[in-house]
Amino acid sequence: MSKDLESPYAEGVSDWDALYRARGDEVSATRPIFTGDIFTGVLLPGSTGKTKARSVVVLQHPCSMRTNGVDLAWQVLVAEVTNRKEIDEPGWTDGNFNLMPLPDIRPDVTTQSQHQAANFDNLYTVAPADLTSRIASLSPFGVNLLLQRWVHYSSRVVVPTHTFHEQTVAFYEEADLIEDWCDEAGGDDLREETQACLDWLRADRDGSTYQELLKNPQSHSMIRRAMRQELKERNRAENNRPHEGSGNPVGLSPPLRHFE
Amino acid sequence: MTDTSVRNAAVESALGTRATAGDSTFRRNLTETRLTPPRLTTTKVGGIRGVARALRDDVDDLHKRTHENEWRKAAAERGKASVMSMLTELADLGFAWRDIARMVGVSVPAVQKWRKGEKASGDSRHRIASLLAACDLITSHYMVDEIASWFEMPLSSSAPVTPIVLYAANRADLVFEFASGHVDPEALLSEFDPDWRERYRSDFEVFEAGDGNRSIRMKG
Numbered sequence: 001m002s003k004d005l006e007s008p009y010a011e012g013v014s015d016w017d018a019l020y021r022a023r024g025d026e027v028s029a030t031r032p033i034f035t036g037d038i039f040t041g042v043l044l045p046g047s048t049g050k051t052k053a054r055s056v057v058v059l060q061h062p063c064s065m066r067t068n069g070v071d072l073a074w075q076v077l078v079a080e081v082t083n084r085k086e087i088d089e090p091g092w093t094d095g096n097f098n099l100m101p102l103p104d105i106r107p108d109v110t111t112q113s114q115h116q117a118a119n120f121d122n123l124y125t126v127a128p129a130d131l132t133s134r135i136a137s138l139s140p141f142g143v144n145l146l147l148q149r150w151v152h153y154s155s156r157v158v159v160p161t162h163t164f165h166e167q168t169v170a171f172y173e174e175a176d177l178i179e180d181w182c183d184e185a186g187g188d189d190l191r192e193e194t195q196a197c198l199d200w201l202r203a204d205r206d207g208s209t210y211q212e213l214l215k216n217p218q219s220h221s222m223i224r225r226a227m228r229q230e231l232k233e234r235n236r237a238e239n240n241r242p243h244e245g246s247g248n249p250v251g252l253s254p255p256l257r258h259f260e
Numbered sequence: 261m262t263d264t265s266v267r268n269a270a271v272e273s274a275l276g277t278r279a280t281a282g283d284s285t286f287r288r289n290l291t292e293t294r295l296t297p298p299r300l301t302t303t304k305v306g307g308i309r310g311v312a313r314a315l316r317d318d319v320d321d322l323h324k325r326t327h328e329n330e331w332r333k334a335a336a337e338r339g340k341a342s343v344m345s346m347l348t349e350l351a352d353l354g355f356a357w358r359d360i361a362r363m364v365g366v367s368v369p370a371v372q373k374w375r376k377g378e379k380a381s382g383d384s385r386h387r388i389a390s391l392l393a394a395c396d397l398i399t400s401h402y403m404v405d406e407i408a409s410w411f412e413m414p415l416s417s418s419a420p421v422t423p424i425v426l427y428a429a430n431r432a433d434l435v436f437e438f439a440s441g442h443v444d445p446e447a448l449l450s451e452f453d454p455d456w457r458e459r460y461r462s463d464f465e466v467f468e469a470g471d472g473n474r475s476i477r478m479k480g
Contacts, residue, residue: 221412224355
């Protein structure tokens, strides 16, 4: 069992929702770009040389995606995503090795584009500026399944998704924390808020940092609690600061207020 | 005659006396049993053992039902609070939004919408309240500290199955059993997934590479 490629089937029943964190207009703009994110409208040439708007999935591993924690590398590895009919369980585990199926990626439509797949034969490196229109992001299971299929296609080695999870969970958690920070802080400048979150994660605390502690999943809940406390204190300080004009603090979004 | 009275009669018959608490004859016979094993035959002892097992199963079942009842009442009480305040409380305990979503059985964006004040369905509200109530029960009955961290702790080092996985699979009963400490965690894993040993067997391991990041390599 552990030797096969895995799938989102459980006892013969498909669970496409398990692959995704968010799809369509539910994708959060505050979430850092992550492995498995799917973008549309990226202008790329095809095999005939014709350039057109294509959909792509980010293949770059989270640990090599950013140069300084905030800015993406100047080029990011992606694979083209095109329409593809649903694939049955054997099609996941025993075939289609060059594909990462993305079934029900557009649950809102009944056209052919409802089900798509990433093709590992159609690879590109793209500039981060081209990745603007995100239409889906994957769940931890989806990310680990993508890595499993991509690594298998590249090396013919099957690594269990739970092993990938051990390796990627710290990065996924960091992306969650940054998204949460940006949502709650509610500032206008996403880059600035991301940097503030990273500064907080990287601050020295008795010879270690929260970013370092993220490698241990047993530390995650403690760090989440500490982050919420930090945001409360920042919000309190912001509210106590004198503001000109209206009584509303500048740059505070409604979500932040429910910390109070 | 009910099952229980049949079992009581069987115990009395096996012990050769009335098996009531506080009965001096019963106490004397038990003492004699310990001191003079030959007076009881293997058959009789086997019978007592069978009855004791049945009683244990009955008590386990009773415990589950009373626990379920208490959980239901606590959830109803918890459900009086607003969805937003319940979610805030779960987040303050240290749960990740993705884990809350998973245990409540919805998507992360659905939870994010509720946080912003969008209305949840009655069923979702009940599930959020139930999760909080489960945390209350585990904390108060089983003295579990740092409940969110506990929910993220694997039952065994041999498999990445956590109480979050059990709860999300509608097996809160196994979560409570694990919290109670009365059951071997690997037995719980087997009840949850009989194939868990094979499913989570891996020839690979994660290690810290030279750049400080975690990498994957073959074991051995």
